[in-house]
Amino acid sequence: MELTGKTALVTGAAGGIGSAIAAALVQAGAHVLAVDRDADSAARLAQTLGASCEAMVADLSDAEAVRVLAHTAEAKRGAIDILVNNAGILSPNKLATTTLEEWHRLMAINLDAALLLTQAAMPGMIAKRWGRVINIASYAWKSGGLTAGTAYAVSKAALVGLTYSTARELAPKGVTANAIAPAYVVSPMIMEQLSEEDRNRQLAAIPVGRLCEPEEVAHTVRFLASPLSGFMTGVVIDMNGGLQFG
Known part of the structure; x- marks a missing residue:
């Protein structure tokens, strides 16, 4: 129980990846x-995981929310020790069909919320x-997105940039910042929003011959959250089944 006494905030916690992360951290x-x-969905997850998990509801597209x-999380538990910025939305629209409205919504959820929550968690971590x-x-x-759209790919590239900047700034203060970059995790976002043709094409291109499981991402999160990962910061862990070599 290497994280006993630590408080973790996980966004997008009721989704496939998020619920696996929450379960791993509780464990x-x-x-x-x-x-x-x-x-x-958040309430069901908390009920499943027991007293060590509390549900919180927020629209991450709204900066004030x-x-x-x-503020509410800090009032409940004090400082946040582990922040997992997992929430994200997907769009398949490529460059020509990406609207500014869609662009702003993806950036708000996939990037802006991570910035705001990192800013909020920093003082407690530094203390x-x-x-x-x-x-x-x-x-x-x-x-470049492959089957994902332009706004999604750009938001995730920017999230990596935020990870690097956070790591550089906070390393001397005892805080690490790392990212995980999975390719095609078995989750509703992938299974429902990508066409069967796209899923089959990508599956054929992955050398290990399968999609990533949510529990594999959660295992990596648990390691990065652990005391034994303290010398790792500013790292992006690829989880792509060899896709990058295809």
Whole structure:
């Protein structure tokens, strides 16, 4: 139970990847604040994971709602020790069909919320001289998106940039910042928003012959949150099944 006494805030916690992350952190001994826009799904997750998980509801596309979330989380548990910026939305629209409205919405959820929550968590982490910021990026950040759209790919590339900047600034203060870049995780976002043709084409291109499982991402989050990861910061962990060599 290497995270006993630590508080973790996980966004997008009721989704496939988020719920696996929340479960892994609870198993490691952390108290998890599970944030999702779907109140019912967040409540079910908290009920499943027990007293070490609390549901919180927020619309991460609203900057003021994100600030309120951060304030409420601190009021509940004090400083956040582990911040997992997992929430994200996907769009398949490429350059010519990406609207400014869509662009702004993706950036608000996929990037702006991560910035605001990192800013909010920083003071408590610095005061303790211990903290973990873990950003869930995507292989799309360096692949141009493949089946993902332009706004999504750019938002994930920017999230990696935020990870690097956070790591550089906070390393002397005992806080690490790392990112995980999975390719095609078995999740509703992938299974429902990509066409069967796109899914089959990408599956054929992955050398290991399968999609990534949410629990594999969660295992990596648990490692990055652990005390034994303290010498790793500013790292992007690729989880792509060899896709980059295809």
